[in-house]
Amino acid sequence: MMTMDAGRWLTAVRQHRPLVHNMTNLVVTNVVANALLALGASPVMAYAHEEVQDMARIAGALALNMGTLTPDLVTGMILAGKAAEEAHVPVVFDPVGVGATPYRVQAAEAVVANLRLTVLKGNAGEIGGMAGAGGTVSGVDAVGVGAGLADAMALYARKHQTVMVATGEQDFVTDGKNLWVLSNGHPLLARITGSGCMLTGVIGAFLAVADKESGAPTFAEASAAAITCFNIAGEKAAEGAQGPGTFAARFFDALSLLEPDEVNRMARIERRQA
Numbered sequence: 001m002m003t004m005d006a007g008r009w010l011t012a013v014r015q016h017r018p019l020v021h022n023m024t025n026l027v028v029t030n031v032v033a034n035a036l037l038a039l040g041a042s043p044v045m046a047y048a049h050e051e052v053q054d055m056a057r058i059a060g061a062l063a064l065n066m067g068t069l070t071p072d073l074v075t076g077m078i079l080a081g082k083a084a085e086e087a088h089v090p091v092v093f094d095p096v097g098v099g100a101t102p103y104r105v106q107a108a109e110a111v112v113a114n115l116r117l118t119v120l121k122g123n124a125g126e127i128g129g130m131a132g133a134g135g136t137v138s139g140v141d142a143v144g145v146g147a148g149l150a151d152a153m154a155l156y157a158r159k160h161q162t163v164m165v166a167t168g169e170q171d172f173v174t175d176g177k178n179l180w181v182l183s184n185g186h187p188l189l190a191r192i193t194g195s196g197c198m199l200t201g202v203i204g205a206f207l208a209v210a211d212k213e214s215g216a217p218t219f220a221e222a223s224a225a226a227i228t229c230f231n232i233a234g235e236k237a238a239e240g241a242q243g244p245g246t247f248a249a250r251f252f253d254a255l256s257l258l259e260p261d262e263v264n265r266m267a268r269i270e271r272r273q274a
Contacts, residue, residue, distance in 0.1 A: 004180075006267050007260025009206050009225035014040035018060030018208030021084075022201050023047055023077055025067025025096060028194030031248075035198040038255035039229075041205035052076050053083035060208025062089055063201045066107055067096040074107045081115035090118035090207040090219065094200040098122065099129040112160075118207055118219050120156075121165035121200055124149060124172075131156040131164065150179055154274035163220045165203070165227070167196065173224045174274050175216035180224040183268035184231035186238040188247040195234075202226050224269060232266050233258050 019042045024032050029045055036043040046055040049072075056062045062084040064077045077093075084091050093115070095108035108130065112120070120130070133152035150172050153164040158176035166172045171182040189195045206226035210218050233254040241247035 004221055004224065004267075004269055004271070005264060006225040006228045006269065007263040009209065009222055010039075010229050010258065010263055011260050012209040013205050016060070016209050017042050018205055019044060019058065020061050020063055020201055020204040020208060021046060021052075021055050021059035021080065022063045022065070022204070023052070023073065023080060024063065024065040024201065025194065025197045027068060028197045031194045032198050032201045034252055035255060036201050036205055038252045039202060039205060039258075040256075041202075041208070043201065047073070047076055049076050049079055052080035056080040056084040056089060057087040059084070059089055061204035062091045063094075063204035064091065064111065065094040065096055065197055065200050066098075066104070066111070067094075067197060069097075069104060069107055074110055077111055078114045081111070081117075085116050088212040090204070090210070090212075091115060092119040092121055092200055092203050092207060093117050094121050094197065095126055095130060096122070096196070098126050117160070117162045119163045119165055119203060119223055120160075121203060121223070122167070123196060124166045124168040127153060127164060127166035150174065150274070154179065157216070157274075161216065163216050163223055165223055167199070167227070171227050171231070173220050173227065175220035177274055178217065178220065179272045179274040180220065181270040181272065182224060182227050182231065183270070184228055184235060184266065186231070186234040188238050188241060188244060189231070189234045191244040192248045192251070199227065199230050202230050228267050228269060229258060229263055230255075232263055235266070
C-alpha cells in the first residue's frame with residue numbers, strides 16, 4: 001500500500017535538524033518542544049511581537065496554532081507569517097477549535113485572509129467546517145464530520161493553492177490534485193494532551209527540509225510523511241503501554257528511536273487522484 005518513501009523525509013529531518021518556530025497552544029508548549037527534539041529537529045517558541053518576524057525569517061518553518069487564543073496571538077501570528085512568506089519559509093496553520101465560538105472563526109479567517117499558508121491542518125471537524133463540507137467541534141475536539149470531506153478539501157486546496165490536512169481515524173492530505181489517505185496511528189494518541197499540536201510542529205519540521213521553491217505536491221508529500229512517522233511512533237509507543245500516562249512517555253522514546261526502514265515497512269499510505 002505504501003506509495004512513497006516516507007523514511008527519506010525522516011532521514012532529512014535528522015540530517016538537517018531544522019529550526020521550527022512554534023507559536024503554539026500554551027497548554028502544550030513543553031510537549032511540542034519535546035516531540036521536535038525527540039524527532040531530531042530544533043524547536044523555538046517565540047511570541048513577542050518585537051521578535052516574531054526576525055525569528056520566522058531565520059527558521060526552517062513556522063508552525064502556527066491557535067489553541068490558547070488571544071488577540072495578541074492573532075496579531076503575532078500574522079506578523080510572523082508575513083515575514084516567513086517574504087523569506088520563503090513554509091507556514092503550517094492549525095485552526096484549533098475553529099467553529100466552537102464565533103471568535104475562533106473570526107481569528108482563523110483573519111489568519112487565512114492575511115497569509116499564504118503552505119499547509120492548513122486540523123482535525124476532521126475543523127477542516128470540514130473551513131472547507132465547507134460541514135463539521136462540528138466540542139471545545140477543541142472533533143465530534144462530527146461532514147460528508148464529502150475529501151472532495152471539499154481538494155476544492156479548497158486548489159482555490160487557495162495550499163495543502164489541506166484533516167486528521168481522524170484516517171488522515172487525509174491533499175494538494176488539490178492528489179489525495180493521500182493515511183491509515184497508521186493508535187487510539188491512545190487521542191487520549192494524551194497535545195497530540196494534534198505536536199503533529200503540527202512535526203509537520204513543520206518536515207516542510208522545513210523540502211526545497212524552498214517546492215510546490216504544493218512536494219509539501220503535501222512532506223506532510224503525509226510527517227503524519228505517517230508520527231502515527232507509527234504512536235503504534236510503537238502503544239506496545240506495552242498500560243494507559244495514557246505510560247504511553248506519553250513511551251511516545252517520545254518511539255519518535256527518537258524510529259528508523260526510516262521501519263517507517264517504510266509499517267507505512268499504510270494510499271495515494272489517489274483527488
